[in-house]
Structures are given as C-alpha cells and as structure tokens.
Amino acid sequence: MNHVTGLLVGVLVFLTGAAGGIKPDSGYCIGNQCFMVFRGPCSFQSAQNECKDQGGHLMTVRSSVSHDILFILLGNFTGKFWIGLHRLSGCPDDAAALKGFQWVTDDAESDFSNWLPAFDSSCSSHRCVSVSKEDDFKWIQDPCVELAAGPFLCPCDHQQTSVEL
Numbered sequence: 001m002n003h004v005t006g007l008l009v010g011v012l013v014f015l016t017g018a019a020g021g022i023k024p025d026s027g028y029c030i031g032n033q034c035f036m037v038f039r040g041p042c043s044f045q046s047a048q049n050e051c052k053d054q055g056g057h058l059m060t061v062r063s064s065v066s067h068d069i070l071f072i073l074l075g076n077f078t079g080k081f082w083i084g085l086h087r088l089s090g091c092p093d094d095a096a097a098l099k100g101f102q103w104v105t106d107d108a109e110s111d112f113s114n115w116l117p118a119f120d121s122s123c124s125s126h127r128c129v130s131v132s133k134e135d136d137f138k139w140i141q142d143p144c145v146e147l148a149a150g151p152f153l154c155p156c157d158h159q160q161t162s163v164e165l
Contacts, residue, residue, distance in 0.1 A: 027156060030069055035059065036154045037073060040081060044128035044144040047082045048104055051154035057104045058084030059153040061131075061139075063112045071137055074151055080130040081150030085139070091123035092141075101129060101141075115139045 027036045038050055044058075051057050061067050061083050074081060084104035093100040099119065102108045114131075116138035128144040131137045142148075 028073060030072075033069065034156050035069070035073060036156045037151055038154065039151045040079070041147040041149045042082075042152075043147055044082050044086065047148070047152045048084070051084075051152075054154055054156055056154045056156050058082055059155055060084045060103045060105060060110075061112065061114070062103075062110045067112065067114060067137065070131065070153065073153060075133060077150045078133055079149030080132045080140070080142070081148045081152045082128060082130050083139070083152075085129035086144060087127045087141070089126070092119070092121050092127075094119065094121060101127075113139065 087101045126144045127141040
C-alpha cells in the first residue's frame with residue numbers, strides 16, 4: 001500500500017468512526033488539499049454557484065488521487081452527485097479523453113478520465129457529469145438541470161474548513 005492510499009484509508013476510518021461521517025456544510029483537509037462538503041439535492045448550476053459563493057468551484061477530478069479523495073469523502077452517500085465537468089454545447093468527441101467536455105475552470109486539461117463504458121453520445125442540451133457510489137464513481141453525463149441527490153465537494157482555502165485531518 002503506497003503512502004497516499006494509506007493516508008486515504010486512515011481518513012476513511014476517521015470519517016466513518018470518530019467523526020460519525022460527513023456532516024452537512026462541513027470542511028475537511030487531506031494533506032494540503034481542503035474541501036467544503038455540501039448536501040444536495042441541486043442542479044449542476046446550483047452546486048457550482050454554491051462553490052462560487054465560497055470562492056471556489058465544483059471539484060475537478062484530474063487524477064487518480066483526486067478520484068480517491070472523492071471516494072473517501074463521499075463514499076458513504078448514495079445517489080448521484082456533481083463533479084466540475086460539463087459540455088455547454090455541441091456533440092461529444094469520443095476520441096478525446098474528456099470527450100469534448102471541459103472543467104468548470106474553463107480548460108480540458110486532464111491526466112485522468114473515468115467514464116462509464118456505456119457513454120451517451122447524444123448532442124442534446126447542456127450536459128454535466130455526475131458520479132455515484134452505485135456506479136463505482138464512474139463519470140456519467142446527465143442533463144445539467146437534473147437534480148443530483150447526493151452531496152458535492154468544493155475545493156477551498158484552508159481557513160474555510162472546520163475539520164483538519
């Protein structure tokens with residue numbers, strides 16, 4: 001087990017044991033990364049606006065480490081929740097790693113992708129990406145106006161958090 005995985009397992013034990021799980025509108029730090037946790041249900045835009053109100057954005061999942069953090073902090077919740085990846089218009093590009101989607105930080109740079117194999121290539125309205133425990137945290141595109149029932153994460157400044165791990 002590598003150092004990061006060991007740290008993440010320790011965080012999981014802490015969250016499910018001593019802390020009793022993630023609490024609404026709370027914050028956690030793992031190493032030098034801090035996250036605010038908010039509970040749904042909400043649309044993609046509502047979640048992104050909540051993050052913006054906190055001076056940030058929806059969590060971007062650009063690496064396997066980010067994916068592990070997402071799993072640890074939200075792994076006890078059921079239902080879909082948003083990550084910071086969307087496609088404003090046009091059709092998906094199946095050949096591209098992000099399939100024509102972009103991060104809420106206005107770029108498409110990523111060393112990581114985690115699409116559900118059954119990718120919907122429809123060219124319909126604004127599409128946003130959700131994940132769920134039930135789908136093993138694979139990326140799924142949904143209409144952005146759909147309400148995701150689960151919580152969402154916003155990276156934040158260390159001073160905004162309430163619990164340091």
